[in-house]
């Protein structure tokens with residue numbers, strides 16, 4: 001198996017992190033990998049926001065949890081009340097990829113960029129976990145206002161399409177969850 005395939009297979013959603021920051025050189029490589037993702041008509045309609053400020057990460061986490069607890073969705077309320085519930089898992093870095101909603105396929109473009117980032121991170125020994133809370137929270141008026149208040153703003157008109165926590169995985173590294181095998185049709 002070559003190195004690329006083995007890196008793809010090794011990537012897991014990491015939900016426990018060491019507090020040490022992701023190195024500057026590593027972050028540059030991850031962002032470079034992200035910027036090389038394919039985009040519809042090469043529009044690259046994206047912006048990368050990297051949050052490493054511990055206080056800001058904690059504030060954002062608190063806002064998201066409160067929103068979940070106050071949500072009309074009972075599943076969200078239940079999950080947020082569970083002991084040890086965390087949105088960013090105390091990761092030292094959160095990356096939000098925002099995009100231009102008027103682009104051809106901003107959700108696909110931003111998601112592909114985030115996957116490149118996560119694979120690049122894995123190759124550098126850095127863990128990651130997609131975090132849906134950012135998009136869910138931003139979709140509410142309260143969430144938008146909270147992001148603004150915290151100084152987490154995006155280019156004019158852009159909205160977040162992908163968010164993931166990054167950091168060095170705490171031991172033990174996650175086991176591979178069951179992966180569906182029966183999902184391929186090949187027409188020769």
Ligand SMILES: Cc1cc2nc3c(=O)[nH]c(=O)nc-3n(C[C@H](O)[C@H](O)[C@H](O)COP(=O)(O)O)c2cc1C
Nearest residue numbers: 011012013014015129130131132133174175176177
């Ligand atoms: C669109 C999307 C949303 C996700 N949201 C969350 C999330 O909010 N919190 C979380 O811990 N993991 C989240 N995940 C990670 C999935 O739970 C994880 O990818 C899945 O369980 C498979 O595990 P693996 O990534 O280790 O292969 C999300 C993944 C995707 C693709």
